[in-house]
Amino acid sequence: MSSIFDKPYDPKEHEENIYRTWEESGFFDPDKLPPPTAGQAPNRKKPFTIIMPPPNANGHLHAGHTLFITLEDIMIRFERMRGKKALWVPGADHAGFETQIVYERELEKQGRSRFGMDHKKLYEEILAFTLENKKYMEADVRAMGASCDWSREKFTLDEDIIRETQRTFKQMFDDGLVYRGSRIINWCPKHQTSLSDVETEFSEQSDPFYFIKYGPFIIATARPETKFGDKYVVIHPKDERYKEYTDGQKLEVEWINGKITATVIKDEAIDMAFGTGVMTITPWHDAIDFEIAERHGLEKEQIIDWRGKLLPIAGEFAGMKIKEARPKIVEKLKEKGLLVKIDENYKHNVRACYKCENTIEPQIKEQWFVKMKPLAKLAIDAVEAEKIKFIPENYKKIFLYWMENTIDWNISRQIVWGIKIPAWFHKPKCAPIPGREKEIEKCENIKISADEPRCEHCNAKYIQDPDTFDTWFSSGQWPYLVLGYPDNPDFKAYFPTDIMETGHDLIFRWVPRMVIFGLYRTKNIPFHTVYLHGLVNDAKGKKMSKSKGNVINPLELSKKYGTDALRIGLIVGNTPGTDLALSEDRIRGYKNFANKIWNAARFVLINTGGIELSKKPALQAYDQQLIDELNLFIKDMTSDMENFKYYLAAEKIYHYFWHTFADKIIEEAKNRLKTNNDEAVKISTKWAVLEIFATSLQLLHPFMPFITEKIWQELSGNDIRKANRNLLMVEEWPQ
């Protein structure tokens, strides 16, 4: 008799069909699940929800994605089998800044540039580009076996998402939680946009450190080119060395471009031990200096323009790029006798754009800011009250530390690809209308509205804020927006969600924002548990990067060894929060395992014909013991699953199947079937083998869904389960 088991398992032959069968069954939608088995029934009222972190829609999945899809799919399949209404909502992220950069490269290839392009046209081009690439991402998610409900898929630029995001902004504006302010921001001169702190990285840099005469003082700086406008000299109030100088004292000082009047400021922000203990400040281009200037009400002046060139205040250096100007300025200081010495071994950390690695130029800009303190308080309280749990636990501490030290969040971005900030400005204000002065006094010069407002007094048009939201402003609201907050019944049925599973690198960028927005808008936590997985690195444990050329394409591994092998290979031994070294060897081993399962199925098929599991025979003591051991195993493994220890559960079932079931139980069964003529012994043996095999398929299914489903289909003619509804996916988790 020939069967599909006659040749080794070839995943390529089956995976696509199996996925189609699942998808067409409709069971990815928890509202369309088949009636529960008796064992599942008690759970059926409980929802189990995971919102998928939406992958960027601008290309294929990478290794990190395949890990999170596998983990979340395991969680979902496990709970679905247990009878819960398991909902996993997929999504696609427009990924504002990131996608715009990807598209800018496309433009560059065509010899074009986004600067000078009509905003609307650019937006439409990027939209078309994104929707095209979104398909690849979705196909990859399917190829990974994700049992998510595609009927509920959302895109971060869907109309309802945009509308609700803008409403959140309006509500926060009305509550005084967002404000427009001229504050120091991180400016990327290449990308021509501001960035939040989490979108920048520090890199250590070695620069000459210049000691320069400034009147009676010597100041030290690594950036002489910012010093043109420096007219405040700051000293620590307790510094004995400079006690003769008093706060507010004026001094005539010979400076780079001639004489200026300097003012002495005393401020405790000064580190007396650093440099000379004296510094001049440049409030427009340095965060600390800005704070000092704010505290003392000092003037601020822009020195460097938005493109990174010096402004007219720099005199003869105006129009020069910083790098070009610096040595020339130093030369001039030397000529004037102002340069005291140069320390060549000065190392400091410089903020850089996390995408282009260009140095960030701090600038003062009028932007929208979220007042973080009161919002952070909500998050801190919820986490301290254990309403939200972290896996691994130590991330709780990290989360709280960050929340307690958070600063106001700049949410304005000077990019096109994103959600428009629904703010409108009335500039200039209304002209005076005789007799209506008081009324006009109250005229708002800022309106928050999705539609274009008009001034009710002078009928002037408002000018729309050209900026878009920081992507994290909208993705921070993702969990409830996806479920259609506030009106969609899904919101009531499935929120708060159960688990937010994401990479530990998003502990600051994303997780806190979701907690805050959830608590602010829905008055509820967005999820009960945060599960953080580690990063997927190359075989040597090094971070994958295109420039290093060590990027492993997970979908190639999936094609080569099968998705099941890739999945379980990503899971076994991969503890939460710990980075994973992904190597081909690791996956290859599990391909062999898949084949082992395949061949065991062949043995079972050949040897247990005629056995019906629903008709349990009187078991021999030996077989009863195997079943008892199996039950203990189920209990142990289920407990690991409930405690999110997938790395252990996967390893245990692997081991049980291969080294207990295949190596021992099957081998013993062979002997007994061959040497014993007692029919009762044979039936008992066959029944036990089939029972253990069927149960193993169920236990393996969340980890290796394709092969287990395929075998289940092939064996279903044998009545492997009385409640068999032909899809292992909705079968009951063994108890």
Next chain:
RNA sequence: GCGCGCUUAGCUCAGUUGGUUAGAGCGACCCGUUUACACCGGGUAGGUCGGGAGUUCGAAUCUCUCAGCGCGCACCA
């Protein structure tokens, strides 16, 4: 600078509340093709659990300390 984590077999990592000879996968070596499977089976070797000190009847596990590595945050002009 502050914080977090790691250091266990050649490599990648488990080891739950301290408890008998410390485990897995991959790799190495030896033997073996008796029909589920060579994408296999049987077996072997390989670890003073980073160093040191302490608590304990007992420590890979708890405490202290030293060293090395990784990561995060912040920052000194």
